[in-house]
Amino acid sequence: MTTTAPVDARLDAANTTVLAEISRTDAKAGVLLTSFSLPLAALVAAVPGHALPPAAAVLVAAGTVGLVAAMLVVLLVVRPRLTGAARGSFLYWSLCTPEALVEDLNNPGDRAAHVIHLSQIARRKYRGLRLAGDITGASLVTLAAALLASLI
Template sequence: MTREDALTAAHAEVKAEITRTDSKTALLLAFVGAVLAGAWTVAKDAPLNAAAVVVGGLGMGLLVAAAGLLLRSVRPNLAGRHGFPLWATLTAEEITATATGRDLAADVAGLSRLAVAKYRGLRRAVDLTCVGGALLVLAALLTLGGAA
């Protein structure tokens, strides 16, 4: 495998990882939204005690924070130095010059940093979702225990 082939493969791998991370983020965002909507629907009509309100409120807050992290992870970077935003700012001659003088290794490095940042945000959002969900379950148990 030549150096150019290796760089092209690495470039494709990193772009595929960004796509996978964005897909996971979209699924988790839909899940968090559904949990928030479901929890709100159930809680608004339930006879909640003070402990359930506090614990459930913390859980909802963590889920909202997770949704914020997920949205930030997929937020487009229009000030980026590569990809569509770059091409949209160049003339036809500049595009040709940039494409022929393109440093694929630098592009792989930049995309890798982007992938790691997205992955880190997704991981934090998963952690917040787990803790927020656990708090909502605890709030439900407190409500059921208080109602008995």
């Protein structure tokens, strides 16, 4: 693919934007993992040794499983994928000889494909974060219902 100067500048901007989005997903994932640990720590501290009504116990178990599932989804978001070494990526470069690396860096033709590849990574990470958020919301509602059930 032959590019012109304005397209080159837009590809550079797009690449920068997508890399920033990937960084944002990783930062959000870190915040989510930290925030998920708080209700789990409270459950571990509060539930053992306390007799809960059967309905509340089931709801606590379901909510806890949901929080753990959400944490696992977030861990999958930040887990590095080391397959599919697309040209122009550090994974591809790790497999290159010095000559092949220089050749790849001198070949701007794959820049658009690289931006697309990075965009797919960002989209996959955002989908995972969205799923984790949905699971967390359902889990928190379930835990709130458990609290209400234990008070009745």
